[in-house]
Amino acid sequence: MNVMKSTFRVLFYLRKNEVNKSGNSSIMVRITVNGEKVQFSSKLQIKPEFWDTKNGKALGRSVEAMNTNRLLDAISVKANELYHKHLSEYGYVLPEKIKNIILGIDTDRRKMLLEHFGEYNEFYVLKIGKDTSLITANRYKLTKLRLQEFLKTEYNLSDIPVFELTPIFVEKFFLFLRNTHSCSNNTALKFIQRFRAVFYYIKDTGADIKINPFGSFRFRTTKVVREVLSQEEIDVIYRKEFLTERLTLVRDMFIFMCYSGLSYIDVARLTEDSVKTAFDGHKWIMIQRQKTSVPSNIRLLEIPREIMEKYRGQQTNGKLFPICSNQKMNEYLKEIATICGIDKCVTCHIARHTFGTTVTLANGVPIETVSKMLGHTDIKTTQIYAKIVDQKLSSDMDSLAKTYKRKKYTNK
16 A cells, blocks of 8 residues: 655744734744644744744844744754654644644544543443443443454554544445444444444534534344244253253253343343242242343243252352353354254344243233333334234244145145
8 A cells, every 4th residue: 555655844934014012023833744734823022133034043143042943943843743643643643733732722632533432431331230231331342442443444543533534434434344344234333323422422522523424324224033933942942851061051041031031141140139029929030131221020930930940059159040151152052953953043132032922922911011021111122023923923824825725726
């Protein structure tokens, strides 16, 4: 890749057309980077007859002239240091930024994207357990990391001023996520949404931003058909005898999730205190969901109650289950699916979807009840599961229609 050589120059000149009552004129500073100029007063003054226009300095060897030249040299040295520092750190130099730092008004410093992103993430961490979760906070950290990678790969920069963000920048970042990190359309859009949230945060701090880089970006999500297990598939996994304790444990945790609707993180957090006897005399899991902090109450059905009793008292940290990491769980679940002859990508999250469809809605549990048990903040989220049930019913009726059609032709 060819890199254009950056040009830099510091020039001192006299504002001769403006002479004060003492007969002095202001000494001005002009900084030029690649043809882009800024001019400002050095706060120094001198009589025009004592100024060397050709060399841009005070004439003579007087104490006053030497002091003036020493101060001008200090400005020149400072400007050069800033130029090389910024060129090294960011890959480019803004003359306006050098001017502001020299004058002690480094306003642009507060407008660097990743600096602001880091600050936003620090505030976000403080909200964990109140308005948000550690999972979401980590996703914002990952978004910052992806932006950092993108800046380095696409522009060879370590950071960028917020006012330089453009719609093209956002589009390129989206493609970077899709191509370099193989993100699905919807996953890449989530990154862009988090990026946009931080951009609006920066704008709210008072940053002078004239262009909204997200103004023309189209957030078009792709409809995803959520994978769920049928009752027959749940039963196959539940009844299967495994040769290792490892797969038996993972199977038990998965089945527990299928009949409780809890996510992996919520099952991992379960303690003895999470299970309470309610007013109806039955055992209920009563927790606040880790992801949303929304209360979620689920009655323990017979199968998950038996699983809970099986592992009761085995943990020393008060937790109900000796559960492995989410990544390992999903790894072992693929193995279980293969052993059971199930041609689906079985994961912990499928268990939650299965509870919302096969276990509850398909058995006539009202959608409002399912929504409360799943801890959804919006019933529209639960309606996705209802659509899955409708699709399954439609698919089943298609199969039935084909069966009767075949019988019709066979009987002729």
